[in-house]
Structure formats: structure tokens, C-alpha cells
Amino acid sequence: MNTTRAITLLLLTYMLASCATSRGPLSEDERPPEIQASAAPEFRLGTGDVLSVSVWKNPDLSVRVPVRPDGYISVPLVGDVLAGGRTPAEVSKETERKLTKFIRTPKVSVIVEEIPSAEFQNRVRVVGGVAEPKSISHRDGMTVIDLVLEAGGVNEFSSPNSAKLYRTTDGVARVYNVYLTDILSEGILETNYPLVPGDVITIPERRF
Template identity: 50%
Template sequence: MKRWNRVAIIIAAMQLAACATGGSTLPPPKADATAPVVEAYLIGVDDQLQITVWHNPDLSVSVPVRPDGKITVPLVGDIPAGGRTTDQVGAEIQQKLAQYIRDPQVAVILTALRSHEYLSRVRVTGAVRSPISIPYRQGMTVLDAVLAAGGTTEFAAPDRTELYRHTGEGTSQAYSVRLEKILQQGDIANNYPVQPGDVITVPQRAF
């Protein structure tokens, strides 16, 4: 009973802490587990794939995705790859190889994400030294994106920076970013994680 009492006390304390930290009407943006990062990446034209067939090195190849979205695999022939995940491609190759070898084990690995840059980008606009559109990478933050744009100009109002995130059906949500605190004071409370499609806008000061 003492153990369950301790658990109940801990849960109650956590609930009180959650209530105490309330008050913000708009929660800060977080890394979206459903965002199209590399783990959920859909293969595109010109991506490079490594096909490995366990215990069958002659069937293991490194192939690019052709403009028609297909790859060519020994014994199997052409397989559609564009717009699919590596697991989906691997499953089809494995199924077709089963006609020729017993219990094939197939692994498909992306070795070069050449189409990724065109599909998943983060953009930084406004009073930065080099407005930029950069490929998204997992773990990227607002600070990473702004530094890639060369930082802010002398005319910037960094604490009025906004992070715009697409929320579906043509709408977006704006999040305020205290960029000056991040840059000048090392305060990372607003150094939010970004995701593909985000736009960071740094406005100019009002003169």
C-alpha cells in the first residue's frame, strides 16, 4: 500500500506542476513526429538506393532512381520506387525474389537523398543578411536556420520574429520567437525545432 501511496503522490504533484505552468494560450511548436523526416522519406527521382540481399552478393546492387521512378534489380527487373518508402520497395523485391531463391532477406537503404532538397525545405526571409531556402535536416532549430541565412541585419527587429507553420487546408499557425534573446543572451527557450515547410520571418525595425 505504501508503494501505491507514493505513486499517487507523485502523480498528483505532476498534475499540480502542469497547472502551475499554464497560462500561455498558444503552446510552443514542437518537433512533429509525423513530419516527413528521413525515417519516413518517400523516395524520389535521382535518389541512390543500396539493395542488399543477404547471402547473395551477386544480387546486391547500388542503383539510382530513374526519371520514370523505377529501379532495376537483378532477377527481378524493373521495380517502382518513386513515391514509396524503402520498406515498401524492399518488400516487393523480397516477394519477387522468392520465386528464384529460398526465403530472401532484402534491405533497401537510401545512400543519397538527391531529391530531398527539392521536397523538404525551411525558408528564412526578411531582415537577414541572405534570405535563404535550405534543405531540412533532422534536429534543425530556428537558430540553425537563421545562422544559415547569415544572421540578422542592423535594421532587424529580432524579438518580433515569427515562425509560420503550415497546418493543412491552406492555413498556417504563427509562433512568436524572441530571436534577440537567443542571439545575444543565449536564451534558448524560443529556439524552437523546425520542420519541413516552415517559414521564419525577421521583420525590420520601425523607424
């Protein structure tokens, strides 16, 4: 009899543990790719950044120019070259390609001299059901819960387990579920993702 009761208790304990959360483990498609130290997002140029474009052996074609609001820079001979949203290396290659109409095997270097856009690009944001929506500078090692706590935590009208993480990777916007109730109340850290610059967390509020 005691053995039967012991087995029953073990089964009940197992069942309760299994029901602690109503969802199973996240699949690979449901979670953002792991962040590797060597895979940090590349810096991409933005409006207002100032570039020094140098053409080897052609000082007359070298120029210091800002990225215009339309994302372009003006380079002698070739005219407009798209810079916004690109890396300096990509701007260099595009300028070389256009210069081949005028110069044999041109060599172009692009150096970023001023980067006022970096402060905007390097931010992470949380909006919706928090005490105070925030847009703050990203810090290495920052996670979802760090950002939510910076915003004063969730408010009484929020639906924490319906939160979303919005992230743009290689120009493609992706959305990931964030289960804040599980993180804050249950200590289940599966969706306490590391953040990267540009991430946005949204926390919806309940409808009454």
C-alpha cells in the same frame, strides 16, 4: 495607508507582468512534438541515390541501380519498385513481396551506395522578411533563431510575430506559429523550436 499603497503597487506589478505578452502559453497542439535523440528523422531515398539490391542465393537477380526521377528503381523479374521517399528497409520489404510470385521466401537486402539526394534533404530554409533568404545544411542543435541569424536577421519590412514553421512529419505537412518578436525583443523563447532537416521558416512582410 502605506500598506494600501504597497498592495496597490504589487497588484499593478502583477498586472503589467501578466500583460507583457498578449497571448497565453501554447497548447500541445500548437507546438511541434519534442525532438528525441532516438527519434531523428529516418533517411529516405531520393532521385539519384544509387542502391545495391541483393537477393540471397540469387546473384543473377542482384543489381546496382539509381533511383530514377519518377522515384522508381528497376529490379529483375519484378520490374519497377517505388524507392523515392521510402527507407531502404521499406524498399527491401516491397521487393521481397513482389518476388514471392517467383521465389519461395526471398531475402532481399538494400544497401545505399551513393546518396546525392542527402544534401538536399538535410537542408533547412528561411524565406520572406529576412536580410538574405537562406538554404543551409542542418546542424545538430540548430534552432529557429540560429537560422534567422544565419539569414542576417529580420528586415525592416517584416512581421516577425507572424512567422511560420513548416514541417513534414510522417508524410503530413504541419504548420506552427513562430513569435520572432517575442524571441528577439522580449526574450520569450517558447517558440524558438529545435529544427530538423527539411524545416522551412517563412516570415511575411507587412503590406503598405
